[in-house]
Amino acid sequence: MPDWLEVALRTLFAVVILFLMTRLLGKRQISQLSFFEYITGITIGSLAAYISMDLESHWLLGLVSLIVWVLVSLGIEFLQMKSKKVRDFIDSKATILIKDGKILEDNVKKERLSSDELLQQLRKKNVFKTADVEFAVIEPSGEINVLLKKEHQPLTPSHLGITVGPEPEPQTVIMDGKMMDEPLATIGLSREWLYTELEKIGVTIENVFLGQVDAYGQLYVDLYDDKLQVPEPQQKASLLAQLKKCEADLEMFGLSTDNETVKQMYEQCSNQLKQIITDVRPLLIR
Template sequence: MPLWLEVVVRTLASALALFVFTRLLGKRQISQLSFFEYVTGITIGSITAYLSVDVDNHWSLGLISMGVWFLVSLGIEYLQIKSVKARNWIDSKSTVLIKGGKILEENLKKEKLTNDELLEQLRKKSIFQAAQVEFAVIEPDGEINALLKKEYQPITPSSLGIKVAPEQETQTVIIDGNIMDEPLATSGYSRQWLHTELEKLGVSLDNVNIAQVDSFGQLYVDLYDDMIQVPQPQERATLYAQLKKCEADLELFALSTDETEAKQMYGECSAKLIGVINQMKPLLTQ
């Protein structure tokens, strides 16, 4: 076999073996690396590279070495799952860096971090003042997570005591100008409805790059032709305006009638509708 062809075969075989081993080790190998997994990845990658071009040694030796590293890594992962002590020793524990707005310098030195690096990581999370942080830790994978003090946290419906309905998954109903029937059916709509909505927007199907339907039945469209401005869905805003109009009409009816019973009825209906509007406002105006 020519030398160049042997290198090609070795490279393809090494790449295939590396892909298989990585798949067997799981997604954690590429998402949250521990210290050992980091070393394992470098070592197996180096072995794969040498296996591709080192034609003086038999290819099976490289595969055996890769297999041993794979089994060791698999055993370490199994040990981490079964033992908390082993997991803490291999992955290490989270370290508190900020507590009550105070930077813990000793823990910062322990993790080999500078103040500039800490502030940089906080800025990546849109936190520009360390004093606003109630609690910050560095995770075993090196990620820094921070909890803002109560007064600096964003306002949510829960903090206001407002209950909101669960939002369903947004369904992508058109991709590359092709209608996706399964997501469309999951949303509870048909092709006829979709064509009608596209006609309302004044766009053709073949010009649609992506179209999605949210949990409120609103259709969002991205076109290939970026020069065309597609109007934003107004269903929720329209519904909110109609509810406000109905409430205003009820108040007007209550003021314009002289009958006591009718005035009371219109007033009660208006009060109930105001309650409904207040409950629906977070959903209809977001």
């Protein structure tokens, strides 16, 4: 067999084996890998290259070594899942770097971080003053997570005592100029509805690079031609305007009648509608 053909076949075999082995090891982002997992990844890649290129050695030896590395990694992952002591030994523990706005210098030196590196990591979290930090910890992966003090945290509905319901994820109904039937069916919409919405904004489906429908049934599109401006959906703004008009009409009807019973009825309806508008306004001005 010619050398080039053998290299091609061995490389193809190595790619298939490497794919199967990495699928077996599971999914992890690079930033989430422990030191041992990082070394394992490098070693498995080197072994795959050895299987591909070293024609003087038998490919079966490289395969045995590759399988042993994968089995050892799986065994260690299993032990980590079963024992916290093993996890702490292999991955190490998280280390507190800042507490109550005070930098813990000994812990920073222990993690071999300079002041500049610590400040750089804090800036990545949009934190520019260490005094604003309630708690900062460096995870075993090397990522620094920060908890701001209460007075410096962004205002959320929970701080205002407002209960907000869950919002379903937007559904991608157009991709690369083609309609996606399954997402449309998921949100209970039809092709006719989508064509009608596209007609409202004056575009054809072939010109749409990406189209999404949010939880409120509003269609947002991104066109292939970036110079074209597509108007924003106005359904929610229109609904809010109609509700306000109804409230104003009820107030006017109440003022225009001399019948006290009817006047009170209109005022009561107007007040109820005003409360409804107050409740739904956060949803309609998004």
